[in-house]
Amino acid sequence: MPKIWIARDVLCYTKGQERNEQIMEKRISDSRIEQVYQVRPEHLNGAGRLFGGRLMEWIDEAAGLVGIRHSQCNVITASVDNLKFIRGAYQNDLLVLTGRLTYVGNTSMEVRVDTYVETLDGIRRPINRAYLTLVAVDKDGVPQKVPSVVLETESEKAEWEAGKKRRELRIQRKKEGF
Numbered sequence: 001m002p003k004i005w006i007a008r009d010v011l012c013y014t015k016g017q018e019r020n021e022q023i024m025e026k027r028i029s030d031s032r033i034e035q036v037y038q039v040r041p042e043h044l045n046g047a048g049r050l051f052g053g054r055l056m057e058w059i060d061e062a063a064g065l066v067g068i069r070h071s072q073c074n075v076i077t078a079s080v081d082n083l084k085f086i087r088g089a090y091q092n093d094l095l096v097l098t099g100r101l102t103y104v105g106n107t108s109m110e111v112r113v114d115t116y117v118e119t120l121d122g123i124r125r126p127i128n129r130a131y132l133t134l135v136a137v138d139k140d141g142v143p144q145k146v147p148s149v150v151l152e153t154e155s156e157k158a159e160w161e162a163g164k165k166r167r168e169l170r171i172q173r174k175k176e177g178f
Contacts, residue, residue: 024147025147025148025149025150026070026147026148026149026150027149027150027152028100028101028149028151028152028156029100029152030069030070031066031067031069031070031100031101032066032098032099032100032101033062033065033066033069033097033098033099033100034096034097034098034099035058035061035062035065035096035097035099036094036095036096036097036118037058037094037095037097038092038093038094038095039089039090039091039092039093039094039095040091041091043091044090044091048090048091049088049089049090050088050089050090050093050095052085055085055089055095055115055128056080056083056130058095058097058115059080059083059097059113059115059128059130059132060077060080060132062097062098062099062111062113063077063099063111063113063130063132063134064077064134065099066099066100066101066109066111066113066134067109067111067134067136070101070104070109070146070147070149071109071136071144071146071147073136073137073138073144073146074136074137074138074139075109075134075135075136075137076134076135076137076141077132077133077134078108078133078134078135079132079133079170080130080131080132080133081130081131081132081133081166081170082129082130082131082166083128083130084128084129084130085127085128086126086127086128086129087117087125087127088127089117089127093117094117094118094119094120095115095116095117095118095127096115096116096117096118096124097113097114097115097116098113098114098116099111099112099113099114100112101149102131102159102160102162102163103159103160103163103164103166103167104146104147104148104149105146105167106145106146107135107136107143107144107145107146108133108134108135108136108143108146109133109134109135109136109146110131110132110133110134110163110166110167111131111132111133111134112129112130112131112159113128113129113130113131113132114126114128114129115127115128115129115130131163131166133170
């Protein structure tokens, strides 16, 4: 498949490597994940719906796995943006969480996690979308540079451009004290 666009060129500075050694480029699909959970009684609130906090935990786990696969480092969650609850989930529902990179900086990565309820015949209905920013860190918690990405599809390129805009908004909010 031809490369459409190389998103960033970066050097790796991890222990045991020369400071000028190039980190390999990775494809978005290299770190994509999918996790499935079944909603159980202990996951429900008093109204019989999945606790929003439980779903947030699962979203954070999924995003973390994407970040670890991409950076090949430990990761920490720096922020959660646009956590949008579309509809509820109930006991015995199968939830499918899909996570993928949308943007990378020097040490940070933006990950999109979509959550679906999947019926027994395989039909998926969206219930949540979230964007998380993760930072790759070494064993001492020091941020580490992450690989660049090769954007292979127009969809990936559009998500990258949207990720750049979300990053600018996060920077602006930080300046404003949020």
